[in-house]
Amino acid sequence: MSSTELETPRSDAGDELHGQWVPDPYRWLENDEDESVKAWFRAQNARTTAILSEVPERAALAARLSELFEIGTVSLPTVTRLSSGIFRYFFTRRSGSEDQPRLFVQDGLFGPVRVLFDPNLAATLGPISLDWYYPSPDGRLLAYGTSENGSEDSVLSVRDVDSGRDLEDRILRARHASVAWAKDGRRFYYTRYPSDAAPGEERYHRRVFAHELGRDPAEDTLIFGAELAATDHPNVSVSESGRWLVVHVHKSWGESHAYLADSWATPLDFARLTPELPHSYEVTAHDATLYVLTNEGAPRFRLYAVDPSKPQRDGWRLVLPEHETDVLSSITVCGTQIFASYLHGAASRLERFTLDGATLRELPLPGYGTCDGFSALVDGDEIFFGFESFATPPSVYRLAVAGGAPELWQTASADFDPSPYVVVARFAVSRDGTRIPYQIVHRREARLDSGDNPTLLYGYGGFNVSLLPRFSRANLCFVERVGIYVQANLRGGGEFGARWHEAGQLASKQNTFDDFRAVAEDLIRTKVTCPERLAVHGRSNGGLLVAAAITQFPELFRAAVCGVPLTDMLRYERFLIAKLWVPEYGSVEDAAQFEFLRAYSPYHRVRQGSAYPAVLLTTAESDTRVAPLHARKLAAALAWATSSGRPILLRTELRAGHGAGTPVSKSVAEWADIHAFLYAELTRA
Helix, strand or coil: CCCCCCCCCCCEEEEECEEEEEEECHHHHHHHCCCCHHHHHHHHHHHHHHHHHHCHHHHHHHHHHHHHHCCEEEECEEEECCCCCEEEEEEEEEECCCCEEEEEEEEEECCCCCEEECCCCCCCCCCCEEEEEECCCCCCCCEEEEEEEEEEEEEEEEHHHHCCEEEEEEEEEEEEEEEECCCCCEEHHHHHCEEEECCCCCCCCEEECCCCCECHHHEEEEECCCCCCCCEEEEEECCCCCCEEEEEECCCCCEEEEEEEECCCCCCCCCECCCCCCCCEEEEECCCCCCEECCCCCCCCEEEEECCCCHHHHHEEEEEEECCCEEEEEEEEECCCEEEEEEEEEEEEEEEECCCCCCEEEECCCCEEEECCCCCCCCCCCEEEEECCCEEEEEEEEEEECCCCCEEEECCCCCCCCEEEEEEEEEEEECCCCCEEEEEECCCCCCCCCCCCCEEEEECCCCCCCCCCCHHHHHHHHHHCHHHHHHEEEECCCCCHHHHHHCCCCCCCCCHHHHHHHHHHHHCCCCCCCCCCCCEECHHHHHHHHHHHHCCCCCCCCEEEECCCCCCCCCCCCCCHHHHHHHHHHCCCCHHHHHHHHHHHHHHHHHCCCCCCCCEECCCCCCCCCCCHHHHHHHHHHHHHHCCCCCCCEEECCCCCCCCCCCHHHHHHHHHHHHHHHHHCCCCC
């Protein structure tokens, strides 16, 4: 697939940074509101559409993707208890051709299920998504957030669950809000952003407020955060009686702290609960005991029990010590047991303990896959957990704590046979000798030593995010119709604890790119594929990964899909919420950090005359996380520089955001373009 590039004007813009001149010829593409920029990306869209629509296989790929996306989703239930003692469950589910998951409520384990909120019917000027929800302890009321066009800029509303009607309470600037209801259900604590922020600061200065139902939100009381840094990110939780109020302050993806207040005391007074150390402390609040999950002195995490009336650090009691190999990722208390989720390699493992930390037994999962934790009432008699894998659609299981085996509670609607698919685990060796795990997903009849399998390599490697086995309808379409999918667990992720994360951030970020290269080279060395049949893919921080691969080792692969990427690492912190990422990447304001940022910044590594692979960059008009300017600038730079004759394409989704809340119809269209691009590049001479 080849094409004539659209000519993009270059300028002599640039910056003097730490005594060095840094050119920025496509800075004019940063202005989202400039009509010339809009005309430019619309022309790019038209060109991309014209090229990809000519791929004969696109229609068949789109049809198959539509079928696979009809395999729905189901979430863990949030469990509440009505005054009658009946359990009330809240959960989301998407089925068939629905664009968005609907929110359901069910009274009793075998009671009728009814729709409480349907974003598919609520859409007006653009797609509406349900961003989050928090039911009151008695299940009568529901605080929930919605946003338009995938922006994630939520509006908080409160719904009466029995009538299905919203109250008059409506709170703006509730992006990714954390909500903790008081026991009486007449008020709640919540987070929001300021109404009087300076331009460019609208998504910083998150604070905690108290709201009474029926009161004007403008009169809500600020209870925590007045002295926090602009980029600190507080969340709020409360014990089951409503007494112990915990604010958890996220400072970076490796450092967080917690503060504790007795809400029955007047005035409300928060005291620091965790030490002033640069570690992660995650607190679960219960009336009798606080549980603190931390990597303080334990890179793979351990669990402490804390008496909330005497929370001093020297009184913490160790419950679960650090495991020799596995990472303790989450815990839930139900009845007299602790249910723990571990990362074992790059998959989930579950185990049950007494409240004193004595092991009871492992909780078997259906196979090699992912469980995102548990859901239960602390004084309940049942607990729920989810499961999915590369070839297993999402399901939710229920376990009676008193005994018995887990029972399937709900599963995504699916007409899907997993038997043709096989997963193989392997290791590559990175430049410094570190072993890098990766998984190969292929059809049973595929030969892994043929040397020419069309192969898609995916990675992320950042922000302590663990890349685990997930049921991806799009990836299964690739495996079914094109070739082999490979998922790499790179440094910067959280799969192996804090040290694995730290080895891929700040000055060590190049390790992430070296790890990705090592996996690509191992796939070629072992004859799974060859450079002419290999493509790389990543999104967001993974988009940065792919952009780095394009500009550091383009000879290793034929094509790249670079989704909602960061590419200009010398200006990234100026836009949207990117100041939050400085602890992960570093800041150009620091002379030492400027040096390593410039060394790998993909936009600044583009060299004229280089033979770059075919590239499809994707972004979205309403992205409020990663500014679309990154994709635009790299697309222009690569198109100007490449000597390979292979296409450099830019696709900008309109009325959509970073990914959350994207309607299924838009997802299918985007993936049809991605698959058509990959098919054309990987299966033809």
